[in-house]
Amino acid sequence: EAQVTQNPRYLITVTGKKLTVTCSQNMNHEYMSWYRQDPGLGLRQIYYSMNVEVTDKGDVPEGYKVSRKEKRNFPLILESPSPNQTSLYFCASNPNRPGTGWASGANVLTFGAGSRLTVL
């Protein structure tokens, strides 16, 4: 089954304790991204990756790191979590980079199930 898998689904941690949220897709998609969702703010992009070893900041990158060593994996790293990073996080993947493939209708974003993170 084609899917985006992220783990953990739920996590409660304490300020300053490094954590990693994993994301993996099995669709050979080029493009992957991380979003956070907060009440009243919709989804805001944290980081995205156009392909292996190519990553870039989204709208709210502060306090986060990412890596893309393999096409299928795109982990989100919180080096020193703070309470303002308490949020619902989504990983997503897209067949093509933005701006390409739109004519074929191929650029449909597929989301993981979400990871609810609480930082105390």
Place this chain on the structure above:
Amino acid sequence: GIQVEQSPPDLILQEGANSTLRCNFSDSVNNLQWFHQNPWGQLINLFYIPSGTKQNGRLSATTVATERYSLLYISSSQTTDSGVYFCAVEPGYSTLTFGKGTMLLVSP
């Protein structure tokens, strides 16, 4: 960056009613998608619709790219339609930007 505004922010319907959700955007776009987030938080793509009209069962969507808006129609609403509806747009070679969503509650 591009601005995406969705209206209304909240909507309460009786089961069986019809509704129209609107998405306005401030610049030309190559990509526009509608998503539904169910009460369990799952985000599902409904439509990829940078222009024109598409229908899928009781749902349909229309994007008028020249006037920079898109509409999502829900007919004969059901309780399972409840959740948040997001519009997301991709301007040029930038990445998808989401609106803040319309929260829909369909009561039996």
